[in-house]
Amino acid sequence: MANSAQARKRARQAVKANAHNSALRSKFRTAIKAVRKAIDAGDKAKAAEVLKASAKTLDIISDKKIVHKNKAARHKSRLAAAVKAMQAAQ
Numbered sequence: 001m002a003n004s005a006q007a008r009k010r011a012r013q014a015v016k017a018n019a020h021n022s023a024l025r026s027k028f029r030t031a032i033k034a035v036r037k038a039i040d041a042g043d044k045a046k047a048a049e050v051l052k053a054s055a056k057t058l059d060i061i062s063d064k065k066i067v068h069k070n071k072a073a074r075h076k077s078r079l080a081a082a083v084k085a086m087q088a089a090q
Contacts, residue, residue, distance in 0.1 A: 024066045031057040035079045039086055047083045054079070 002008045031054035038047035055076050062072035 021066050024061050024064065028058060028061045028067055028072075032075055032079065035083070039079075039082050042086070044083070044086055047086060051079055051083050 002011050035047065035051050035054050038050040041047075058072040058076055061067060062069045
């Protein structure tokens with residue numbers, strides 16, 4: 001356990017920050033899953049709509065440095081390619 005008042009406060013703040021960051025990481029994964037679910041359902045209009053909303057969420061979370069910007073860009077790119085491939089197939 002922390003010995004100084006400053007260290008105790010930092011420990012309290014770390015717990016709060018960890019909870020907030022964990023919630024945002026969960027939101028990141030949920031946004032990706034929503035697009036995957038729409039793609040699997042086969043509704044191209046719905047998938048494109050969900051992709052747009054999810055891309056915004058991924059950008060916001062990467063701007064807060066919860067995940068690296070390149071990771072968010074990679075996910076957005078792969079999801080967009082999957083939606084585009086689905087549209088081309090139908």
